[in-house]
Amino acid sequence: MSPVSSSRSARPGPASSGPKTPGRRPWLTPGSKQTAFAWAILLPALLILAIFRFLPMLEAFYLSFTDYDLISPPRWVGLQNFIDLTQDPLFLKSVQVSLIYVSCSVIPVIPLSLGLAILFNRALLARNFLRSAIFMPVVMPAVVMAVVWTFMYQQDGVMNTILGWVGIDPVPWLRSSSTALWSVIMIGIWRAVPYYMVIFLAGLQAIPRDYYDAAKIDGAGSWATFRYITLPLLKPTMLLVVVMNVIVAMKVFAVPMIMTGGGPGDATRVLPLFIYQTAFEFFDMGKASAMSVVMFAILMAFAFIQVRLFTRKEEQ
Amino acid sequence: MPSDVSAPVSNGKPGRLRRLIAARAEGEALRKGNLLVLAVLLLVAVVALLPFYWMLSSSLRMPDQMFANPVQWIPNPINWASYPEAWGAQNFGRYFFNSSVVAVLITLGNLLFCSLAAYSLTKFRFRGRHLSFMLILSTMMLPLEITMVPLFLIVNSFGWTNSYQGLVVPFLVEGFGVFLMRQYMLSIPTDVIEAARIDGASELRIFWMIVMPLCKPALVALAIFTFREAWDLYIWPLVIITDDALRTLPLGISLFMSGYGTAWDQVMAIAVLGTLPMALLFFFLQRAFIQGIAGTGLK
Numbered sequence: 368m369s370p371v372s373s374s375r376s377a378r379p380g381p382a383s384s385g386p387k388t389p390g391r392r393p394w395l396t397p398g399s400k401q402t403a404f405a406w407a408i409l410l411p412a413l414l415i416l417a418i419f420r421f422l423p424m425l426e427a428f429y430l431s432f433t434d435y436d437l438i439s440p441p442r443w444v445g446l447q448n449f450i451d452l453t454q455d456p457l458f459l460k461s462v463q464v465s466l467i468y469v470s471c472s473v474i475p476v477i478p479l480s481l482g483l484a485i486l487f488n489r490a491l492l493a494r495n496f497l498r499s500a501i502f503m504p505v506v507m508p509a510v511v512m513a514v515v516w517t518f519m520y521q522q523d524g525v526m527n528t529i530l531g532w533v534g535i536d537p538v539p540w541l542r543s544s545s546t547a548l549w550s551v552i553m554i555g556i557w558r559a560v561p562y563y564m565v566i567f568l569a570g571l572q573a574i575p576r577d578y579y580d581a582a583k584i585d586g587a588g589s590w591a592t593f594r595y596i597t598l599p600l601l602k603p604t605m606l607l608v609v610v611m612n613v614i615v616a617m618k619v620f621a622v623p624m625i626m627t628g629g630g631p632g633d634a635t636r637v638l639p640l641f642i643y644q645t646a647f648e649f650f651d652m653g654k655a656s657a658m659s660v661v662m663f664a665i666l667m668a669f670a671f672i673q674v675r676l677f678t679r680k681e682e683q
Numbered sequence: 684m685p686s687d688v689s690a691p692v693s694n695g696k697p698g699r700l701r702r703l704i705a706a707r708a709e710g711e712a713l714r715k716g717n718l719l720v721l722a723v724l725l726l727v728a729v730v731a732l733l734p735f736y737w738m739l740s741s742s743l744r745m746p747d748q749m750f751a752n753p754v755q756w757i758p759n760p761i762n763w764a765s766y767p768e769a770w771g772a773q774n775f776g777r778y779f780f781n782s783s784v785v786a787v788l789i790t791l792g793n794l795l796f797c798s799l800a801a802y803s804l805t806k807f808r809f810r811g812r813h814l815s816f817m818l819i820l821s822t823m824m825l826p827l828e829i830t831m832v833p834l835f836l837i838v839n840s841f842g843w844t845n846s847y848q849g850l851v852v853p854f855l856v857e858g859f860g861v862f863l864m865r866q867y868m869l870s871i872p873t874d875v876i877e878a879a880r881i882d883g884a885s886e887l888r889i890f891w892m893i894v895m896p897l898c899k900p901a902l903v904a905l906a907i908f909t910f911r912e913a914w915d916l917y918i919w920p921l922v923i924i925t926d927d928a929l930r931t932l933p934l935g936i937s938l939f940m941s942g943y944g945t946a947w948d949q950v951m952a953i954a955v956l957g958t959l960p961m962a963l964l965f966f967f968l969q970r971a972f973i974q975g976i977a978g979t980g981l982k
Contacts, residue, residue, distance in 0.1 A: 404886045405807035409815060412800035412856045419834060419853035420822045426833035483727065486720050493721075499969055500728040503735060505976065506965045509915050510933035511954045514940050515738045518947055523750035525737055561731065562976060569977035618828040621917040625937045639828035639918070646832045647922060659829045666824060 424663075430656035437650050448657035457633060458641065458658065462665075464548060465638040469616040469669075472555045476612055477605070480560045484567035485597075502565060504558045513625035516554045517541065520626075541627055544634035551623055551635050555616065563608050570604030571597070606677045613669045617662070638662050738958070742766070742951035749947050762948055766956075769939070769949035774927060775956070778935035783960075785850045785931060786913035792855030793909045794902055800856070801864030802894055806873060816865070822858035827919060835922050845926040854913065860905050863978070867901035868894070900978070907968070907975030914961060932957055 431448055433441035452458045487498055504512075519526050520540035527537040540550045574597065582592045598605075620639040623629060629636030629644070636644075638658065646655035741749065742765055744758040769775075804816050827834070834853060835844075843849035871894065879889045895902070917933045924930055930938070936957050940950055965972045 401807060401886070402809045405803040405809050405812075408799040408890070409803040412796045412819065412861060413815060415796065415852070415856045416819060416822050416858065418837070420825050420830065420858075421818075423830035423833035423837060424825055426836065427830060430833060483724075486724060489717075489720075491717060491720065491724075497724045497728055498973070499965075501724070501731045502973060503731050503965075505911075506961045506972075507735070507958055508933065508961060510917055510936050511738075511957045512734070514936060514950060514954050515734050517940070518741065518951065519734060519737060521750070523752075525733075525754065528754050557730070557734075565973055565977045569974075614824070614826060618826045620828060621915075621933070621937075624917075625940065642828065642832070643918065643922075646835075652832055652836075655832045659832060663825075663829050666826075666829075670824065 427656045427659045427663075430653055431660045433653045433656075435652040435656075437652060441653065444653065448653050449661075451654065452657055452661065457636075460633050461636050461638050461641040462661070464634070464636055465617065465662075465665075467548065468552060468555075468619060468637055469613055471549075471552050472559065472616045473609065473612045476556055476559045476563060477608065479556070480563035480608070481567050481601075481605075483560065483564040484571055485593075487564070487568055488571045498565075498568075502561045504560075505562045505565075507558070509558075509621045510625060512554060512558060513622045516550075517626050520550055542631065544631045547627055547631055547634045551626060555619060555622065559612065559615070563612065566608055567601070567604060570601050574600045602677060606673065609673055610670065613673070614666065617666055617669070638665075735958075738951050738954050742948055742955050744948060746946065746948050765948035765952040769943075769946075769952040770956070772943065772949065773935055773939055774930070775932075775935055775953065777928060778930050778932045779956075781847075781850075781929060782914060782932040784847065785916070786910050788847075788851045789854045789913040790906050790909045792851070793857055793860045794906055796856045797860035797864045797905065798895065798898065798902070799890070800861045801868050802890055804861070805865050805868040805871075806876060806894075816861075819858045819861045823862070831918065831922060838923060844923045845929055847929070849923045850916075850920060850929075850931070853919075854916075857909065860909065863905055863908075864898065864901055867898055871897050900974075903971050904975040904978035907964075907972050908978075910964070911961065 430441060432443060432445055434444045434447075435441040483501065487494065491497070507515075518524060521527075522537060522539070522542070524540075526540065530536075530538060539546055541547050578596050578600070579592060582596055587595070618639055619637055620643065623635045623637055623640055624643075627635045629640050639662070642655050642658045642662070645651050645658065740756065740758055743761050743763070744755060745760065745762045746765075748755050748758075800819065804812060804819075838844060838849050838853065841848075843852070875897075876889055876893060879893055880886075884892070915933065916931065917937070920931045920934050924934065936953055939953055943949055
């Protein structure tokens with residue numbers, strides 16, 4: 368290593384995020400021409416994200432303090448939209464529906480997808496065929512899934528036929544406000560489990576075999592191996608899966624929109640659906656923006672809790 | 684950690700062999716365990732595939748036997764007419780074309796812009812690099828569902844409602860794509876690039892001829908991930924498209940369902956056709972497809 372690059376890698380700060388393989392220089396030799404090039408190729412991405420992500424987010428914050436119906440210009444109303452929201456039973460119900468949707472789809476998906484990944488992480492007859500078969504729901508477009516499951520959930524549909532085989536009375540699925548949300552959650556799980564199974568499987572296969580061999584020599588049982596080797600080493604994957612899953616569940620829209628339109632009553636009106644209706648059916652952009660800000664806050668809170676949960680475990 | 688996107692799900696020969704040998708050695712007990720595992724996985728596979736089978740068989744069933752009791756698992760007689768009837772009921776050829784254009788353009792845009800940005804962030808040192816990366820990453824916390832109201836106002840002010848630009852441009856870069864490409868590029872040796880430089884290759888040429896080919900596994904992963912998401916886009920076209928000639932397939936399907944909801948054979952026929960592109964992609968690129976999704980989970 369040249370003295371120049373070694374002194375550079377010793378410097379603290381941003382450089383530490385690069386790979387630290389000894390003998391391999393992480394950075395190209397800097398020069399003003401190179402820096403100009405670096406900015407030039409970074410700019411398209413930054414520009415597009417600035418215009419279509421950051422600008423809208425800032426504008427959402429601004430609009431949430433206004434009354435705006437698309438016709439007359441936005442009128443500043445201060446916190447009025449947020450005050451209204453706290454007293455709006457439809458909004459509170461929508462938040463509740465979204466929170467139920469997120470927690471009840473994320474919590475079962477983790478053990479189910481991890482369990483399947485563990486079952487697949489071994490020599491097995493027809494392993495690739497089974498994996499591909501179980502992966503298929505990921506391939507089905509969301510809108511198609513909504514349409515097909517609406518059909519299967521019909522009163523005389525195939526789901527009730529199958530329940531009949533085991534002696535269960537027909538379930539009203541999407542037609543009753545007490546079962547509609549669960550029906551929607553179930554198919555969300557149906558499509559999410561294979562997706563995260565594959566991610567967990569990748570995480571499992573990245574764990575060096577030697578760890579398991581060593582555990583076996585030490586006489587560790589399969590539970591102990593799972594608890595003290597697999598689980599800790601899988602923690603980064605686990606965090607990623609939970610974070611991704613929460614975001615995906617929080618923004619679910621197409622499925623409830625197509626299957627129930629938010630009903631019956633308001634049983635499946637998740638937050639994005641309510642935002643959409645407020646903005647594009649009632650043209651209340653200010654209120655819709657205030658809801659968006661609340662949704663953003665909920666996502667942030669989830670992210671904060673997740674990171675805290677996972678780092679605290681690490682300290683033990 | 685720089686890790687190889689292609690590594691995880693692949694059945695690396697040595698590992699597989701070792702595991703097979705280990706399985707043999709453990710003898711009867713394990714084989715019995717494996718049989719149980721096999722039974723569980725078969726059951727899960729049935730649950731995963733049932734809606735596919737039901738969609739296909741229902742599209743071919745006669746309408747008057749749709750809810751027949753006992754259930755008609757194999758359609759008899761076969762009702763091929765549902766396909767041309769459904770296809771002709773709406774402008775589905777056009778919707779397919781629109782969805783393909785939009786999904787392909789969004790995918791190409793992400794491959795190019797995410798790679799460029801990731802290359803800049805991994806191999807060059809300049810002020811603001813770290814901040815830029817953090818900003819790009821933070822967009823992963825800003826899903827469309829949160830920003831759609833102002834985004835609609837912005838796109839509307841460009842005059843882009845009812846246009847391909849409006850459907851494509853906002854999604855040409857995804858923070859997640861930059862992240863994915865960056866993780867992969869960290870593992871590309873800088874010496875190779877430096878050597879090309881000494882040989883007098885231009886910066887753009889180095890990127891195009893050396894960096895991009897080295898990133899092929901990550902590019903495949905990103906392409907599959909992005910295409911799937913773009914093919915699925917629903918809420919955004921619903922917001923900005925009212926012109927029938929610009930509707931995408933998901934819009935067409937949901938519209939058809941609300942209009943022809945009781946003609947289940949036709950609705951299922953359209954559902955089959957709407958699944959076909961992704962299913963074919965999966966069929967021919969099975970390993971790449973699964974690795975693509977798995978690759979998105981790499982830290």
